[in-house]
Every structure is written in C-alpha cells, then in structure tokens.
Amino acid sequence: MRAIIPVAGIGTRLRPHTYTLPKVLLNVAGKPILGHILDELEQQGVKEITVIVGYLSELVEEFVRTHYSFDATFVLQEERKGLGHSIWMARESYSDDEPVLIILGDTIFEFKLDDATKDGTSSLGVKEVEDPRRFGVVETDGKFITKLVEKPEHPKSNLAIVGLYYIHNSGLLKECLNELVENDIKTRGEYQLTDALQLMIDKGEKFTTFGVDGWFDCGKSDTMLETNRFLLDRKSRSADIPETIIIPPVYIGTGAEIERSVIGPYATIAQGAKVKNSIIRNSIVGDDASVSSMILENSIIGNSASVRGHFSQFNVGDSSEINSSK
Numbered sequence: 001m002r003a004i005i006p007v008a009g010i011g012t013r014l015r016p017h018t019y020t021l022p023k024v025l026l027n028v029a030g031k032p033i034l035g036h037i038l039d040e041l042e043q044q045g046v047k048e049i050t051v052i053v054g055y056l057s058e059l060v061e062e063f064v065r066t067h068y069s070f071d072a073t074f075v076l077q078e079e080r081k082g083l084g085h086s087i088w089m090a091r092e093s094y095s096d097d098e099p100v101l102i103i104l105g106d107t108i109f110e111f112k113l114d115d116a117t118k119d120g121t122s123s124l125g126v127k128e129v130e131d132p133r134r135f136g137v138v139e140t141d142g143k144f145i146t147k148l149v150e151k152p153e154h155p156k157s158n159l160a161i162v163g164l165y166y167i168h169n170s171g172l173l174k175e176c177l178n179e180l181v182e183n184d185i186k187t188r189g190e191y192q193l194t195d196a197l198q199l200m201i202d203k204g205e206k207f208t209t210f211g212v213d214g215w216f217d218c219g220k221s222d223t224m225l226e227t228n229r230f231l232l233d234r235k236s237r238s239a240d241i242p243e244t245i246i247i248p249p250v251y252i253g254t255g256a257e258i259e260r261s262v263i264g265p266y267a268t269i270a271q272g273a274k275v276k277n278s279i280i281r282n283s284i285v286g287d288d289a290s291v292s293s294m295i296l297e298n299s300i301i302g303n304s305a306s307v308r309g310h311f312s313q314f315n316v317g318d319s320s321e322i323n324s325s326k
Helices: 033-043 057-067 083-089 113-117 170-182 193-202 221-234
Strands: 002-006 048-053 071-076 100-103 107-110 122-128 136-140 145-150 159-167 207-211 214-217 250-252 257-259 267-269 274-276 279-281 283-285 290-292 295-297 306-308
Touching: 002 033, 002 083, 033 057, 033 107, 048 057, 048 083, 057 071, 083 170, 083 193, 107 159, 113 122, 113 159, 113 207, 145 193, 145 207, 159 193, 170 193, 193 207, 214 221, 221 283, 267 279, 279 283, 283 295
Parallel strands: 002 048, 002 100, 048 071, 122 207, 250 267, 257 274, 267 283, 274 290, 279 295, 290 306
Antiparallel strands: 100 159, 107 214, 122 159, 136 145, 136 159
C-alpha cells in the first residue's frame, strides 16, 4: 500500500511563518508537522509514499529524503485547483490494483491502519463533531456510506471527514478523478476529492467508516498551539538546566541554550534555540531562534528569528491601571 500526502499548499493563514517555510515543516512539539505524519506511517509499516509538493517544494523533498528511508515519489503541483486535482496529479505514481491511503499534510492524526483496512473495502476516517456544517460529512445506511456532502447547510449526520481516506479500488478512483477533470466538474471552483468519492459510490464502490480520535489541525496559529499542547501532554522532553525553572510539559530540543528563565507549561523550545532571562509558556520557539528578556504566551517564534525586549519596574498605588503595551 502507498500513502499519498498532498502538501502543495501555501499556508496563507500561517503568515508570516510560511513566507520562508512550507507550513508542513513548521515545528509542533519538537518536530515538523510532516515529521509527525511520517513517523506515524513508518510505525504502521507503510514503506511507499507519494508527496504532492508545490510551494517551496525543494525544502519538503530535502526534509523527507534526509530524515526518512521511504520509497518516496515527489509530484509537483504547479497549479492548485483543489484536493481532487492534487490526487489526480499523483495518478501515475501508483498502479490500478494497489490500495492507497490519502492523508492530508497539514493535520496530525492518531489512527490504526488496521481499522481502515479490516473490512476489505474502501473506508473513510471520521469523527463525531458538534457542528458538522464546517466539514465534509458522511451519511450512511448503518454500515456503508451512501452520500458525501461538503459543508452541508442542514447536515443529516455529525460524522465529519477528517482527512484520512483508504481507497481499496484505486483504479476506480483514477477513473472518477479523470471524469471530474476531463468534464471540468468543480464544486466551489475546485476539483473536490469528495466529488470523486461520491462518483465511486454511485458506480457501486462500497465505503465503510473508521473512527479517528486523534485529529489535530495545524492550519492556523491558534490550532497549532492547541496541537502543541495536546502532543506535549502525550510526550514531552525536558532537561535539568541550572538557574532555570521548567514547568512540564515542555519540549527542549537538542542544543537549545536556556539561561535564567521559566519555561512552560506547554512550551516547545526547538533545537539550537537560545532563551535568556525570559518566561515562555504555551508557545513555540523555532529552530535556532533567539529570545531574550521577554514574557511570551500564546506565541510562535519562527526559525532563526530574534526577539528581544526589556523588563520594567513599577511602584503602583491603589486603584491604579497600567497598560504597558502602549
């Protein structure tokens, strides 16, 4: 089985960090988003991957080839016309009789591959959500999917499609994607993967669902910090640093230098970062970044960035108010 990972997006919602780095290489809990995905695939025995690249593609390819031993194929998607178009671009990287696992590149998952493949049919990862209107949702007859609806105004189901797709009949997937592209069938101006999957269902392909509990979005700065918190709760990496207070959970990267600071809770200090005379909590400090004399909270500091401030001293009387941000 081959995993297909689309990562061609620009990541405009994560500016300014994505001006110089593709969003899948942004650091969360000590490693790039894509690293968490590839680690999960590696642990579950996947050996072949197709990575659909676009923006800053050379950095993505360098990361994968440097850190992993997958049999990796890279497909360049110069024009981004939707997820369906992205998967269509990868059609020559896998055979018609080879099952594929499509996994979105800006979301970290915890799942069991056996749950997806156990029925011997195609299967979609789903999770129950409170407001399905923001997602693609599935409707079922109790066992098989009958309909896929993208962001329904009046949802008949609360099962959201999370971005994990196991396709048993990859030949039919190619056929349906070709039908979309050749006939210019778009939804909201793009070729949608859900439209191709619905065509597969209409042509008789059986789809089941499998539950995904771990589903962590990294598409915006606030959701990145939420994901950072969750992952640090699961696995942290601390250090004993003189004159510094560590409040777990935290991640302290290799070669990070920290002096006279308070780190945590929920702080990621990436490899090579330098922190001095600072308090950092619920934040991510990127590789080789420098933070000095700062109080950081709910913040993301990019790789090699430098942030310096100063502490103030006040003698404040009763019933006073000070806004030091001005």
